């Protein structure tokens with residue numbers, strides 16, 4: 001990442017807000033990029049959509065699953081998107097009927113046009129609205145969705161797909177994807193982030209504006225870091241937030257994690273990712289911390305300078321998720337400590353509500369949103 005940065009201004013509720021961005025307007029394909037976590041907000045931009053559609057690991061796994069499970073079946077696609085990609089794939093694979101739900105009105109309209117262009121209006125019905133508020137005329141055999149977040153459940157998969165399983169899926173029906181877990185590891189970002197101020201990629205200024213507009217005010221939103229390499233990991237990945245979409249899911253939960261430090265370094269924070277099983281019998285899930293995918297790892301900044309850690313230190317974490325007041329998206333909280341034999345401990349605390357009111361609450365956010373006063 002370029003170390004040079006400058007201040008740009010975005011508009012939030014008619015007021016100017018200063019945002020620090022890197023001067024790198026057109027970063028090389030493999031250079032690290034800091035961006036806001038987008039998927040949990042009603043934000044839709046062509047760049048992110050194309051990036052997701054171009055992710056062949058994702059699209060090929062979904063296509064293969066639909067070719068195997070859709071023929072002769074009634075299918076429901078939740079969050080169909082502008083191309084109604086899985087609804088069209090299911091219909092072309094031989095599904096008898098497909099219902100496809102999309103919450104963003106403009107996108108639902110585009111999805112209707114895509115179904116028309118594919119000549120599939122007799123098979124595919126586009127329904128506009130939030131899946132949790134919609135009723136269907138019949139139960140379905142197969143539920144397909146791609147509302148998996150950068151943190152597995154952050155886009156509301158747990159509450160939305162639990163509701164869909166209860167109200168829409170026939171007993172014994174299939175879900176694509178089948179299971180998702182969130183992963184966590186300690187990271188040293190010395191080689192990917194500048195030592196001084198943090199800066200967003202300028203490509204995401206419009207998204208920041210849209211996220212803050214959707215919530216109504218600026219807040220310390222989750223950060224994603226594209227371009228983390230295995231060399232930056234100081235610990236193995238631990239699994240939390242285990243969601244199996246064909247079983248009841250509680251909507252909230254706490255996981256305890258004990259991460260061994262396997263490499264000495266400076267721990268700047270944690271990376272959160274996800275492992276996704278599209279089909280139940282897959283032995284190699286998609287792994288966003290180990291593979292280059294369209295799911296960017298979330299970066300949990302804990303220390304601008306990094307906390308010195310040594311091999312065999314232990315990082316004990318409690319990771320909580322609770323449903324936010326919108327009834328769909330979880331709030332996340334991580335507390336814990338770094339333990340070293342015979343030494344004092346270092347406490348860790350990160351609160352990341354879906355739409356919290358804390359703004360510029362810690363050094364990384366004061367750097368990203370400099371106060372002009």
Ligand SMILES: C[S@@+](CC[C@H](N)C(=O)[O-])C[C@H]1O[C@@H](n2cnc3c(N)ncnc32)[C@H](O)[C@@H]1O
Pocket residue numbers: 039052053078079080081082085086101102103104107129130131132145146147160
């Ligand atoms: C990540 S995009 C996926 C688009 C497409 N299905 C794909 O996989 O390429 C998620 C889409 O789901 C929509 N969405 C998310 N939750 C939804 C819900 N509960 N009901 C209806 N649409 C939803 C979003 O507006 C967005 O268009």
